[in-house]
Amino acid sequence: MSDKALTAWRDLALGAAITRPGSAADLKTGDWKTLRPKVDEEKCIKCALCGVYCPEFCISENEEGYWHSDPFYCKGCGICANECPKDAITMVLEEDD
Amino acid sequence: MGKRIGTEVSLGVAEAARLANVDVVSAYPITPQTHIVEELSEYVANGHLDAEFIPVESEHSAMSAAVGAGAAGARVYTATAAQGLALMHEILFIASSMRLPMVMTVANRALSGPISIWNDHSDIMAEKDIGWVQLFVENGQEALDLTLAAFAIGEDHRVLLPVAVNMDGFILSHMIEPMVVPDQEEADAFLPAYEPAMRLDPKNPVTMGPVGMPEVYTEAKVQCEQALLGSKPVVKEVLDRFADQFGRRYELVEKNGKENAKALFLTMGALGETCMTAVDGLIKDGEDVGQVRLRLWRPFPEEEFLEACRGAERIIVIDRALSPGCINGPLAVDIKSLFYGRDDAPEIVNVIAGLGGRDVTTEDFREIYARASGGELDGGYTVWGVKSYA
Numbered sequence: 001m002s003d004k005a006l007t008a009w010r011d012l013a014l015g016a017a018i019t020r021p022g023s024a025a026d027l028k029t030g031d032w033k034t035l036r037p038k039v040d041e042e043k044c045i046k047c048a049l050c051g052v053y054c055p056e057f058c059i060s061e062n063e064e065g066y067w068h069s070d071p072f073y074c075k076g077c078g079i080c081a082n083e084c085p086k087d088a089i090t091m092v093l094e095e096d097d
Numbered sequence: 098m099g100k101r102i103g104t105e106v107s108l109g110v111a112e113a114a115r116l117a118n119v120d121v122v123s124a125y126p127i128t129p130q131t132h133i134v135e136e137l138s139e140y141v142a143n144g145h146l147d148a149e150f151i152p153v154e155s156e157h158s159a160m161s162a163a164v165g166a167g168a169a170g171a172r173v174y175t176a177t178a179a180q181g182l183a184l185m186h187e188i189l190f191i192a193s194s195m196r197l198p199m200v201m202t203v204a205n206r207a208l209s210g211p212i213s214i215w216n217d218h219s220d221i222m223a224e225k226d227i228g229w230v231q232l233f234v235e236n237g238q239e240a241l242d243l244t245l246a247a248f249a250i251g252e253d254h255r256v257l258l259p260v261a262v263n264m265d266g267f268i269l270s271h272m273i274e275p276m277v278v279p280d281q282e283e284a285d286a287f288l289p290a291y292e293p294a295m296r297l298d299p300k301n302p303v304t305m306g307p308v309g310m311p312e313v314y315t316e317a318k319v320q321c322e323q324a325l326l327g328s329k330p331v332v333k334e335v336l337d338r339f340a341d342q343f344g345r346r347y348e349l350v351e352k353n354g355k356e357n358a359k360a361l362f363l364t365m366g367a368l369g370e371t372c373m374t375a376v377d378g379l380i381k382d383g384e385d386v387g388q389v390r391l392r393l394w395r396p397f398p399e400e401e402f403l404e405a406c407r408g409a410e411r412i413i414v415i416d417r418a419l420s421p422g423c424i425n426g427p428l429a430v431d432i433k434s435l436f437y438g439r440d441d442a443p444e445i446v447n448v449i450a451g452l453g454g455r456d457v458t459t460e461d462f463r464e465i466y467a468r469a470s471g472g473e474l475d476g477g478y479t480v481w482g483v484k485s486y487a
Contacts, residue, residue: 015305
């Protein structure tokens with residue numbers, strides 16, 4: 001969805017309806033966050049519980065088998081850090097990273 | 098050819114909804130609208146109308162069901178009055194913001210309290226900002242005709258908005274009048290089948306009525322506002338087409354009485370006919386007076402209204418609703434803001450008359466005219482006929 005289609009009144013669908021299924025995938029929920037999860041790969045056992053519990057479905061496996069969140073969607077809720085059995089995830093301020 | 102019958106205006110309005118071949122009637126009976134939906138429920142029950150009649154448990158549900166049915170692509174009709182309209186309040190905005198054409202008769206009635214079932218315009222004046230096309234009718238024939246026309250207006254793809262047809266409760270709704278009822282072929286020729294621009298369809302999924310984040314709410318509102326502003330030429334077009342086919346012409350703003358009169362009455366609804374009689378009498382007495390009747394109220398027909406008022410030195414605005422704490426009655430507020438800053442602005446006198454079914458006679462209009470001419474009604478508004486001392 002282009003920026004223009006989201007904001008120009010002439011380009012809105014009738015009654016501001018959403019005409020394309022799954023368009024919420026374009027919404028950058030990641031810019032809500034204050035804290036982001038930081039994974040310590042030394043401690044990580046690749047159990048994927050963080051990905052299972054993530055309410056945003058934004059944690060996926062990378063090529064090395066570690067699990068990381070997608071900053072475009074991660075809202076920084078901290079559930080992954082809470083659920084991690086190895087305390088491998090800490091929530092950090094982005095500017096501290 | 099249509100036939101001329103004597104019938105109650107409410108039944109005439111029900112007949113118009115039947116002639117429009119509505120798919121869904123969703124309504125809760127409330128005085129003085131009751132006879133309309135009772136008649137429609139009978140039409141559905143006895144097979145004279147192939148529609149779903151949804152006997153909801155409140156007006157909030159009536160309007161909600163109307164919105165749902167409209168979203169599914171149905172041609173929808175409902176009717177209400179007073180407390181019922183107030184109960185619909187929040188859903189009225191949703192119907193217009195979702196751009197769902199539907200027709201609703203409002204049998205205008207005073208809002209409680211004290212409890213009153215009788216006529217004034219306080220119910221719809223509290224709903225002036227709902228984003229609906231709003232018409233006011235003066236008599237039974239007009240109620241029937243504009244109900245049919247309202248479907249054509251709202252369903253036009255340049256409009257796609259709900260339309261409210263305001264008619265005075267009891268004074269019109271329960272009056273028996275001669276009315277010409279079009280036959281089905283004529284009605285069908287005037288009003289083609291409804292083709293929704295968007296509808297809920299599993300094969301082509303859409304989300305209607307979504308959340309409007311701050312990034313999009315303003316634009317969504319403007320889209321709706323522009324559709325309403327843009328509906329004026331369509332209303333005119335539909336009414337012209339109605340005139341061509343049925344021979345009964347309705348203008349957005351109508352005038353009668355003296356041409357270029359110095360003083361003008363402004364009325365909406367059934368009071369217009371009483372005022373017309375009073376104006377005729379005043380002219381016979383040699384007075385320089387005329388009358389402007391507003392048929393389309395939202396969108397406000399600015400150019401047509403200004404044209405109708407050209408040259409007037411005084412406009413006596415008759416409001417049939419009290420707006421406590423406001424500077425003027427609701428209609429006079431519109432009129433004063435319209436003239437603000439214009440060099441040709443006339444003196445605007447505001448009289449609130451006919452609250453809660455109080456009779457307003459030709460004598461009242463004559464007296465209002467006399468007192469306005471004598472400068473007795475200047476400043477703010479005057480609640481007409483209020484008894485201060487026994």
